[in-house]
Amino acid sequence: MKFLHLVWVGVWRKPGRALLTLASVINAFLLFGLLQGFVSGMNGAVADTHADVLVTASRVSQLEPLPISQLPTIRATPGVRAATPVIIFHGAFRTQAAVNVRGFAVDPVSFDATIPDETIPAADVAALEHTRNGVVLPARLAALFRLKVGDAMPLKSLLWVNRDGQAWPQQVVGVYQSNAHDTLFGAALLANFDYVDQGRTQSNGTASLYMVRVADPSAASQVASRIDAQFANSPNETKTESERQLAADSIKQIGDIGFVVSAITGAVFFALLFSVGAMMMQSVRERTPELAVLKTLGFTDSAVLTLIVAESLVMCLFAAAIGLGLAAMLFPLIRVGIGFNVHAAPVLLVGLLLAVGLALVSGLPPAIRGMRLSIVDALAGR
Amino acid sequence: MSFLRQIWSVTAMNLAGLPSRAGASLVTVIGVACVVAVMLSLLGVGAGVRHAAKGADRPDQAIVLTSGAIITMGSFSPGDVAQIAEAPGIKRDAAGKPMVQPQAAVIVELQSKTGGGTNNASFVGSGEIGHEMQGASFHLTKGRMYRPGLHELIVGDAAQRQYKNLDVGDTVVLRGTPWTVVGAFKDDGGLDENSLVSDADTVLAAFARPAYQSVTVELASPADFQQFKDALTSNPQLQVKVQRLADYAAEQLKPLTGLLSFIGYFVGGVMALGVIFGALNTMYSAVDGRRREIATLRALGFNGAAVAVSVMVESFALAIPGALIGAALAWLLFSGHDIAMAGLSFAMQVTPGLILLGLIWAAVIGLIGGLAPAIRAVTLPVADALRTT
């Protein structure tokens, strides 16, 4: 620790150069933090899904409706604890511009028993039962549209046309906080199943999918095959998957984001490695006589090596901490913008490890040069 | 000595010294190469989508959709199609038939070749006159056309590459019904290569759909669009909206291409910022390392501006080759590279326009990275610089 002052002074030897180098390292770690935060949020969304919830949809496609007559059969399937029909509603709400919002029409009575999501209060779901044209909003949407309970929220659906006209007159009956579990089915608006089903111009008496809760999560895949077997070779074949599998698939559909992010990060750090390495090399070259004096005073070769690597470490860690800190401050924006919860701790930890790696790789060549320096030659100006 | 000759001689002197500063100079070259390679690769995805969407190729085609819903299960009856066919402005083929084709697209699940999972693909039912309305780039690469009424289909090249059981002669089971693959087609890398195509009425019957989803028409000339649109929208029996095919394609892909552009420019911008810091470092140390030399030139009567320009030239001389290396990397690695994204497969495109953008990006980095050091070189107090080491 007593050498820290020496290290710190070395970092700031040329303030202009140090600031520029710090800025480029901060910049790189900010980008790393944001990209990696996004990926971690995406993976987190998969991990946050319920282990005991299955989704039954048409084998043909997720947009293909299933007759509601299948519901009693599903409920009677051994191993099924509860099941609820869902219509994919996906609406558009116009404020200044039309904003698309994910939404589902659910049956208030069976929904609460099926989805063990403590973040949507039972009272809000129950309110849907009393107000047929009610809608329950996640808090961030309510804040975005400046809506509160009791306000009207005329919605267009991306899928369904209302018999009465073009908009689905909906009234806000509940606003829920969705912090812990922003799963694919959370953080969306909820409407009344019967109201949407009876009001739409087509596909009446069908559900887009069924949510099924199993009694024993470890037997989930057996229950899924059992459900599908009952509808095999019927006009409405089903495909039942766990909520987790579905979430993983839908992310896979977007493309190989993990690869893209790694490639970008790789390019950024490749460039940074040279940038920091060149700066350290130049700094060591300029200080040749000073390093020779330190050795004269009795600093060993390895002490000089350590000193230079420590400079690189202090600089990289200092800048990485700032860059990652800035990224962490922007994580809530990822949540509001995309709906993913970012698990900050692993991102920051990997970032700091990366900073250590960067410091070692870029600091070692100059440090070895400093270590090998011959006192006699350096003092004689050779 | 003329100003230009001064610039030339000072610049030549600077550049001759470049090899001795190779390490530091390489930082800028590598940095710019990385930025340009990453940015062009990301933007190349968007360019690939736009190229594949192609809507702009057919200014004479328009699409009729149900107004209200954005994704529809199908809402045009044969009667509706007949009404649309009577609207003014529609081109007629050699036999005098109006060029109007109803379409019935359904989503089907196919076995992916990679990973073993399933993916959604679109199965398009095309009207009888459909093949007459295809662009010149559409052609069968193998087999023959499907015959209406039979469970026969043709597959696009991209779909064939992505999914199992789609070779000509194969039988593929879609919702319990076996379909025979009778042909394969290409359409210049267009997005329709991702789909399976068969006869519209056969598809409707097989999937128990009551109605078509959209109607595409070919107009006598692009200028007839407004007339056609007005006729349909004023018809009280139809609740429709009419769009040019190009506008429709652009609207459909806007969220995707918009997002891709945003990511490309955002990442490219943030990375460029980092490289600017590195370039500033390089050029500042280049100027610092030549304090005496610059001061000597100034003392000899060289114009300060000539010295500044020479610094800027050196900055560009590092950034531009970097951009070329980056563009070459992006082009070699990714141009024509197939990507699967959002259920579509298409080829990335590193276009000349993008390469130009990369050069401009690099020029901006060179400009900003060289400007402040150039100013320092000019404002250097000559006497001090000559005295100190």
Add this chain to the structure above:
Amino acid sequence: MAEPLVNLRSVVKRYRRGREVVEVLHSIDLEVQAGEFLALMGPSGSGKTTLLNLIGGLDRPTAGEVVVAGERIDDLSGGELARWRARHVGFIFQFYNLMPTLSAEANVELPLLLTNLSGGQRKRNAAAALALVGLTDRARHRPGELSGGQQQRVAIARAIVADPTLLICDEPTGDLDRETTEDILRLLQLLNREQGKTLVMVTHDPKAASFASRVVHLDKGLLVDAPLEGAA
């Protein structure tokens, strides 16, 4: 006579300059007693600095023995030599060689970082050394803000702060004006006489050598014992 503090026996030093091998020192024998202030004189290229580097443990002889304070240092490894220097030698250079980024007191404190002293003790010792050279009021200044003479005083404070056995001075006044030269030489003489420090000083200035208690001459790599004062 007591055991000499510095004892060089048949010391030879050769350097390879390109393809040529140059023998800078030919079989030197030299003894320095504890408490001496030895001036080493000779024309440039005579091997003065090379000899000084051998005595100070900065370099190793090609042949021969170097014994300082009873320890043979010619066969120590690089790390051992570094630790030995930290304990036994203080260096004073012609161009001061202070760290430009550190204040005067931080420069003086540098050798103490290699000891086990506490932070407070280090500060007190550094302050005492600065006081001894008369620069207490300049403690917070950087080298760039000090005159040449002041910088050399800081360098002397740095050399004595860890209380070394031996002070090695390489042309300590070579870059200073007449008046400052005398100040610095008197300070070195004071350290020798009042603190009992043993000094070995290389100089080509007879005036500087006159402050020493003994003068030896080096010419073409050989010691010339005859007191040829004024010959340089």
